[in-house]
Amino acid sequence: MNPVDIAGLPVGEGHPPRIMGVLNMSVESNYGPSTWGDVEHAVEHAEEMAAEGADIIDVGLQSSNPKNPWQAVDTELERLERALEVLDAAEVDAVWSIETRYAEVADAALEGGFDMVNDVCGFADPDMPDVCAAHDAAVVKMASPPDIQSPGHLRSIDDCFAALARGGFTEKTIIDPAFGGWYDEKTYEDNWEMFRRLREFRAFNRPILTATNREDFLGDIADRPETEDQLAVSIAAATMEVERGADIVRTHDVPETADAVAVADFLGDRRAVESGPAAHDGDDEAGVHAAELTGVTPREVARNTLIREHDGVDPALAVTLTFAAGDLPEAAREELMAVGGEYGLLVAADDAGAVVSGDHVDAAGDDSEGGQGSSPAGEGTFVSGTLAAYEDALPELSGTPALEALTTTIREALERERL
Template sequence: MNHVDIAGLPVGDGHPPRIMGVLNMSVESNYDPSTWGDVDGAVEHAEQMATEGADIIDVGLQSSNPKNPWQAVDTELDRLDRALEVVDRADCDAVWSIETRYAEVADAALDGGFDMVNDVCGFADPDMPDVCEKHDAAVVKMASPPDIQSPGHLKSIDDCFAALERGGFTEKTIIDPAFGGWYDEKTHEDNWEMFRRLREFRAFGRPMLTATNREDFLGVVADRPETEDQLAVSLAAATMEVERGADIVRTHDVPETADVVAVAAFLGDGDRANAGDADGDAASLPNVAAREVERNVGLRGHNGVEPGEAATLSFRTTGLNEPIRERLAAIGADYGVLVAAGAGERPSPENVAGGRGDSPASEGTFVAGTASAFEDALAEIAEVDALQPLAGRIRRTLARERLA
């Protein structure tokens, strides 16, 4: 992981996830609780967010919501004067981030007291990387097409990966996968798929920012279509984002999000407590699926070992009688698949003849191995009638992982 220092605030492995509070200073922004047209109100809100747990305050000068028209650079520069007054007057220790798509605005903001840039157009302005490097400033690169008017207007996870790769990175780049609905190009289904596969973005080896707070693709899951009713679904998502690799969580709801992120980091499977080995930089990557292995291989190359040999899959199946378990164990031994039968695997007598037993006391049979081993063993497993449910689950998992 490339650790990033943002004006003394470390972000990345070995450090707790950071909270980015939203402060919009644009008249067209759609979420009123985070929008301030007057400097006095913006100062008070910024100080409140810092008190409630915001490590970073992200000041927006125009809305990136596709429902609103884009604003030219002169509009952002006019609004920057009020934003700089907020930075100057606010009494808080939070890091200040300027959300913009223009290198000219970023340059003026960094000169005036901002600490970092949140580029919602992902270096569509080709001068943005140079400006940030000149100021030694961190920059969030959101996955976007090379179009200054179209932040985030991408569909698939592959499109987002390609956009992040385009134009490269600075030494202090933080990536943003670009969740949301961008002119209907990215549907709810696209967002759900990208959320499930969020760990793949760890392949870049860079800190990651997620921004899903009060997004409709979450609200629809719980039948909460109105923005004001989407706090609970946003908090549920934030816990999973941290589990899947988010280092910064951007939110309108700072105190609630700070609480759930702290719990997710403390109780999760990640390695937040360790910054790396003394002789180098190493971090564990929990829950690595085959597609994440493929992403790392695609970005880095490899030593000739097939990606399927590096990703482990695990399954549990229940109700197998002794002969079927022995048959499964024999197949596993042939192909390097671990088979462990539970002590309570005692099928009911009426199901013994069919090879299955659905005893309530059954602990099930645990089956684990590499994706490649399961690929090789699948045909033989599928030949056994009683193992058809297991074979079907293996087949679907491999297909989902793009290995079969």
């Protein structure tokens, strides 16, 4: 993803995922541990979060939870006065973010020292992009309808994708897919589906912020309906979010989330390279960024071709799916290999007569050096190929009962991965 600089803090490919700690200054916010009405305790909480690993402190001026009443711009401006007192008093080495839906509030906050804006209504206020650009400030655009009173009130991943695309971006826009509790519109199932498909949002080539901490759609999976019991499920989700492309993880639980994200980043598959300065339209400060996208699905390929011009190559020829099968009878294995070879599927099938011993494979019964602990070599069958190859081969394979489990799995994957 194209990196974004937030007051000297780089976010995006080539940089570690950042932790955004939550500091609510709205009396109606539902999660008590992150909510502070008075300046003194808000300062203490901000300093504590920064010490525990928060790279960004996100100050909320009203709740976006639909259970709570919507607040007009004047209320946010009044609360901003206290937020600016907190900013001035706190001694932290962190970026300050203001969560607001109003361009007027964003302008005043940025003028007063805030570094970035977290727009929970996704540019529903049409002046928001211009205000942020005028301050050269980063802005998070959350997927939302063009309604200042309805942050996040969307249902499907397609709705969220379209909302982010609507109205465009500034040069420093970070996207937020809008997970969460807008359950009149978005169900648990909708959130689960979007989580599984989070990588698709990489198509925008912009840093991604995720905010799933202590959400009920996670608690439901583990039968943890109460917010105070949802730390473990939130940590599990955070690790997967990083693996699937999150560059900022927003959380109420800074130290635990920071640890989990550090492990996920260190052991994960995020790979990127940035070249030295390169000339682009006379700008000798510009750099070229390249990243390997792991775990790419056919849907993600389709997303990219939908929002960009492309060379006309069929996406079915540009991405592979891989499957594993076990206990296939010898005749079924032979048929699978023959059909695979004909249609361009890579099939690696086990040989029941071979064993692995030491560093190499020998025929069964060969008492070679290193034979202690010998076991069947390469148990199971590995199949990999493009969508087009599977589609061509399936009619040939579908009539074989012993391959039914494999062909059913392949067919379901093809159906699931199409937009």
